[in-house]
Amino acid sequence: MKVTLNTFRLIGLVAILSWAGAPASFAFAPAQDGDKDEKKKDADADAEAEEEEGPEWFAVSGGDVYTGTGSILRGATVLSKDGVITDIGYDLFVPEDAEVLDATGYRVYPGLIAISSFGLFGGSADLKNTVDPFSNNMTLALAAGITTAVNGSEVAKLKRRAIDDLVMNTSVFTSLSFAKSNPAGKRSLREKLAKAAEYLRKYRQYETDKKSDKTLKEPSKKGIDSTALAVLRHEKRPTFSANDRTDLLEIAHLAQQYGFRPIIRGCREGWTVAGELGRAGASAVITPRDRRPKDERFARDGGSSIENAAILHAAGVQVAVIPGSAGISLGGIVGRDLMHLTIEAGFAVRGGLSEEAAMQAITTVPARILGVDHRVGTLEVGKDADLIVTDGELLHYETFVQWAVVHGDLVYDKEEELYFAHIRPRPEAALAPETKLDAGETEEAPEEVEEGGDEGEGEGSDDGDDGDDGDDGDGGTEEEGSGGGDGEG
Amino acid sequence: MKPRPRSPRFRHTGTRASLAALILCVPIAPVAAQDGGAPAAGAPGGPGLAVVARKLLTAEFEGRTTVDNGVLLVRDGKIEAVGARGELTVPDGYEVLDLGGLWVAPGMIDLHCHVAGALSDLNDVVYLTNPGLRATPTITPGNPLMKTAVAGGVTSVLLIPGSGSNMGGHGILLRSGFGTFEENLLRDPGSLKLAQAGNPERRAPWFPGRAFMNYNTRGTFVRGLAYAAGFTAAEKNGTTAPAIDPQYEIFRHLADKRTQVSTHTQMYQVVMTTITMVRQELGLDVYIDHGTFDGYLAGELAEEADVPAILGPRQVYFRSTRTDGKIQGVAAGYEERGLRKIGFNTDSIGRRGIGQEELSLQAAMGVRYGYDNSDMGGVRGVTSVPALASGLAGRVGALTVGLEADLIVITGDPIDPRTSVEMVFQVGQKVYDAREGRRW
Numbered sequence: 001m002k003v004t005l006n007t008f009r010l011i012g013l014v015a016i017l018s019w020a021g022a023p024a025s026f027a028f029a030p031a032q033d034g035d036k037d038e039k040k041k042d043a044d045a046d047a048e049a050e051e052e053e054g055p056e057w058f059a060v061s062g063g064d065v066y067t068g069t070g071s072i073l074r075g076a077t078v079l080s081k082d083g084v085i086t087d088i089g090y091d092l093f094v095p096e097d098a099e100v101l102d103a104t105g106y107r108v109y110p111g112l113i114a115i116s117s118f119g120l121f122g123g124s125a126d127l128k129n130t131v132d133p134f135s136n137n138m139t140l141a142l143a144a145g146i147t148t149a150v151n152g153s154e155v156a157k158l159k160r161r162a163i164d165d166l167v168m169n170t171s172v173f174t175s176l177s178f179a180k181s182n183p184a185g186k187r188s189l190r191e192k193l194a195k196a197a198e199y200l201r202k203y204r205q206y207e208t209d210k211k212s213d214k215t216l217k218e219p220s221k222k223g224i225d226s227t228a229l230a231v232l233r234h235e236k237r238p239t240f241s242a243n244d245r246t247d248l249l250e251i252a253h254l255a256q257q258y259g260f261r262p263i264i265r266g267c268r269e270g271w272t273v274a275g276e277l278g279r280a281g282a283s284a285v286i287t288p289r290d291r292r293p294k295d296e297r298f299a300r301d302g303g304s305s306i307e308n309a310a311i312l313h314a315a316g317v318q319v320a321v322i323p324g325s326a327g328i329s330l331g332g333i334v335g336r337d338l339m340h341l342t343i344e345a346g347f348a349v350r351g352g353l354s355e356e357a358a359m360q361a362i363t364t365v366p367a368r369i370l371g372v373d374h375r376v377g378t379l380e381v382g383k384d385a386d387l388i389v390t391d392g393e394l395l396h397y398e399t400f401v402q403w404a405v406v407h408g409d410l411v412y413d414k415e416e417e418l419y420f421a422h423i424r425p426r427p428e429a430a431l432a433p434e435t436k437l438d439a440g441e442t443e444e445a446p447e448e449v450e451e452g453g454d455e456g457e458g459e460g461s462d463d464g465d466d467g468d469d470g471d472d473g474d475g476g477t478e479e480e481g482s483g484g485g486d487g488e489g
Numbered sequence: 490m491k492p493r494p495r496s497p498r499f500r501h502t503g504t505r506a507s508l509a510a511l512i513l514c515v516p517i518a519p520v521a522a523q524d525g526g527a528p529a530a531g532a533p534g535g536p537g538l539a540v541v542a543r544k545l546l547t548a549e550f551e552g553r554t555t556v557d558n559g560v561l562l563v564r565d566g567k568i569e570a571v572g573a574r575g576e577l578t579v580p581d582g583y584e585v586l587d588l589g590g591l592w593v594a595p596g597m598i599d600l601h602c603h604v605a606g607a608l609s610d611l612n613d614v615v616y617l618t619n620p621g622l623r624a625t626p627t628i629t630p631g632n633p634l635m636k637t638a639v640a641g642g643v644t645s646v647l648l649i650p651g652s653g654s655n656m657g658g659h660g661i662l663l664r665s666g667f668g669t670f671e672e673n674l675l676r677d678p679g680s681l682k683l684a685q686a687g688n689p690e691r692r693a694p695w696f697p698g699r700a701f702m703n704y705n706t707r708g709t710f711v712r713g714l715a716y717a718a719g720f721t722a723a724e725k726n727g728t729t730a731p732a733i734d735p736q737y738e739i740f741r742h743l744a745d746k747r748t749q750v751s752t753h754t755q756m757y758q759v760v761m762t763t764i765t766m767v768r769q770e771l772g773l774d775v776y777i778d779h780g781t782f783d784g785y786l787a788g789e790l791a792e793e794a795d796v797p798a799i800l801g802p803r804q805v806y807f808r809s810t811r812t813d814g815k816i817q818g819v820a821a822g823y824e825e826r827g828l829r830k831i832g833f834n835t836d837s838i839g840r841r842g843i844g845q846e847e848l849s850l851q852a853a854m855g856v857r858y859g860y861d862n863s864d865m866g867g868v869r870g871v872t873s874v875p876a877l878a879s880g881l882a883g884r885v886g887a888l889t890v891g892l893e894a895d896l897i898v899i900t901g902d903p904i905d906p907r908t909s910v911e912m913v914f915q916v917g918q919k920v921y922d923a924r925e926g927r928r929w
Binding site for chain 1: 633634637781782802803804805806807813814815816818819821840843844846847850851853854856857858859862904905906907908909927928929
């Protein structure tokens with residue numbers, strides 16, 4: 001596997017310009033105003049500067065492209081310019097200064113989306129002030145194929161080594177409570193929605209009536225809950241955490257009554273009321289592997305079901321998948337954290353969900369729920385060049401991400417990182433395209449990872465031998481060092 | 490550029506819906522005998538059963554691992570014949586179960602289970618070593634957690650006491666599929682549960698170190714084996730047998746190789762002590778159980794001493810200094826050092842912990858992080874290897890003539906999380922059918 005950098009046919013400048021469109025051609029526009037020397041100089045300088053920076057082209061060539069829109073283009077090329085996909089297909093004109101990643105024999109998928117996460121950006125929920133794009137966790141999340149994640153209340157991109165332009169959307173979840181365990185909260189939400197609805201009716205009446213009566217006053221917003229109003233105006237989709245079938249049914253009815261589309265986290269017993277949830281236009285964020293026996297005091301269906309995702313999907317509910325732990329765990333108990341998002345989606349397939357829907361559950365569905373589907377979730381012209389290149393089926397347990405690209409930048413190369421390079425190494429060490437880093441920086445890369453490694457160790461709670469001992473506890477819990485008490489063997 | 494060469498992978502054989510439709514029971518539908526009717530085909534006392542499947546994963550430790558388009562004959566609860574469809578004739582009078590595109594594999598074996606009984610009863614810590622305590626009285630056959638495990642393809646388990654002390658007591662080998670103790674009993678004692686370090690010190694009134702714990706443990710072994718030798722000598726010389734001491738009874742089983750020491754042992758130093766003390770010094774059959782962390786560094790020694798390693802639930806080990814920044818697969822680590830008998834366990838501990846039904850995932854993760862799966866290493870790690878380790882190889886763990894017919898009917902590679910278990914047979918009797926309600 002060798003990089004076929006610049007091996008695409010040479011094409012004339014004019015061709016590039018006419019094809020690439022206005023922004024590029026501007027750079028080379030001759031200065032018209034020859035009389036004014038200063039301006040000419042400026043223009044030349046601008047042109048030069050533009051020429052140096054130029055648009056950044058990135059091509060992933062020869063892979064089987066799973067666009068996420070239902071089509072698979074075998075041996076196709078995905079071309080992006082300045083981080084945005086400009087073309088997907090065959091025999092594309094690739095500018096000679098493009099970086100080219102030869103993905104022949106590999107698969108290309110849209111980058112995955114973690115609809116919930118903590119620590120992927122190396123810091124806390126306060127992304128802006130704590131982001132660490134050199135952290136272990138960001139590298140490992142990219143290795144897991146995740147290129148977009150919710151951090152705190154923001155949706156951001158895992159742009160490694162970068163701290164700008166990460167955030168794609170803010171305040172993505174509007175959490176509401178509507179559960180029989182909290183009757184007061186339930187009553188309160190009903191009242192807020194009723195008042196907000198009443199206000200909207202009055203407002204509409206006012207809009208009609210004021211045409212004939214200019215003296216009419218706008219109805220008062222006093223006592224109207226702004227969140228309820230935003231929900232009813234479809235400015236926000238409310239999020240509920242609910243697992244109980246009665247709660248789910250109530251949410252579905254409330255949603256149908258007021259015409260909003262709920263997002264439901266958990267949704268464990270959703271399979272028992274899937275039709276109602278489907279009619280409510282609900283989206284569900286579920287953990288397919290969730291395991292809770294039903295309450296044996298009741299004869300009715302209940303508890304978790306491995307078929308939850310499949311049943312909900314069949315009923316028209318948009319299903320997104322998140323593992324039981326939305327962090328990165330290096331404690332050793334593998335298969336249930338964000339490093340294994342695809343494995344979790346695989347459990348939905350076990351329960352009868354199609355492979356395609358399972359893939360959507362970690363790409364397009366979360367993109368839609370998070371309001372960023374115009375940029376990520378599928379590979380389409382005009383969307384961001386956020387993609388992963390894998391050595392096998394996305395959901396297969398042996399599959400590794402070989403490369404990850406975010407916004408047209410190569411941000412992860414399995415062979416260049418210490419974590420997984422030793423596991424089934426690439427046959428003929430395929431080289432990464434020449435990245436923007438200079439040679440010196442590239443050579444230093446392992447050191448940087450080593451640093452990250454130390455930090456990762458610190459994040460866990462067992463440093464050193466003694467710590468290990470303490471952690472020998474076969475805790476049933478996932479987090480390291482929790483030890484799980486001593487009740488287990 | 491050619492596609493990269495890959496080790497053979499199991500593939501999904503298709504969607505379940507289409508496969509389920511292919512399941513044909515000829516000539517009659519119900520296979521298991523219920524409500525005291527005549528024994529069903531395949532069950533003890535019933536007519537023979539011929540299972541026809543696209544692929545039989547025989548999973549033998551040394552021998553064939555798959556038969557394509559296979560037929561498996563079951564009679565009196567045992568496997569009577571295994572072969573390709575063209576080679577094997579179905580005898581007259583056998584009921585044929587044509588599974589279409591589905592596969593058949595041996596039921597899986599989990600040698601580190603805490604959910605076949607009530608967990609709260611499993612960790613009585615009286616002394617630092619309690620070889621006389623037994624898991625037997627805690628058993629709750631057919632509890633919901635076990636039912637889910639069966640639906641995950643786990644048919645045999647070693648229920649063991651916890652690791653609150655260095656010797657937790659007797660483990661017991663059980664079948665998972667039935668509702669009573671008698672039906673589920675495979676072997677008692679199933680093992681002596683040893684936990685050399687890591688957990689026991691936390692329960693002790695002071696915090697003993699490894700040196701003392703192993704001194705104390707060795708003392709118990711030496712006294713126990715002397716007790717066993719007393720019986721052997723009495724039998725040989727025709728003299729009166731010594732008085733029974735319930736605390737040491739299990740050492741008679743160990744001395745006669747009728748059971749093994751299942752050792753909760755994880756770190757390199759601890760694993761090394763397991764091998765050198767229990768196996769090389771005391772000469773007992775022992776396996777590494779619940780193996781994790783950097784225990785793989787003792788892999789070469791384990792192979793030399795023929796100590797199998799059953800690994801989980803931690804399948805990777807990472808320390809930036811000790812693994813050079815690599816995320817090291819534990820199974821791969823043992824394999825790289827030459828160990829051949831590598832298996833997987835769950836350490837299932839209840840609702841909040843890892844479920845027994847995720848045994849197959851443990852194998853999948855072992856493979857993901859580097860363990861060779863080109864010849865079904867992952868599947869053997871949850872079937873024939875644990876059978877060998879626990880002394881059950883003559884009874885379960887492979888599709889081999891003469892073994893108990895513990896079969897799982899699956900949609901593809903049994904360790905792929907996407908694969909579902911459609912039916913489970915135990916001793917030739919159907920104990921789970923997903924068409925009657927899928928449990929996992």
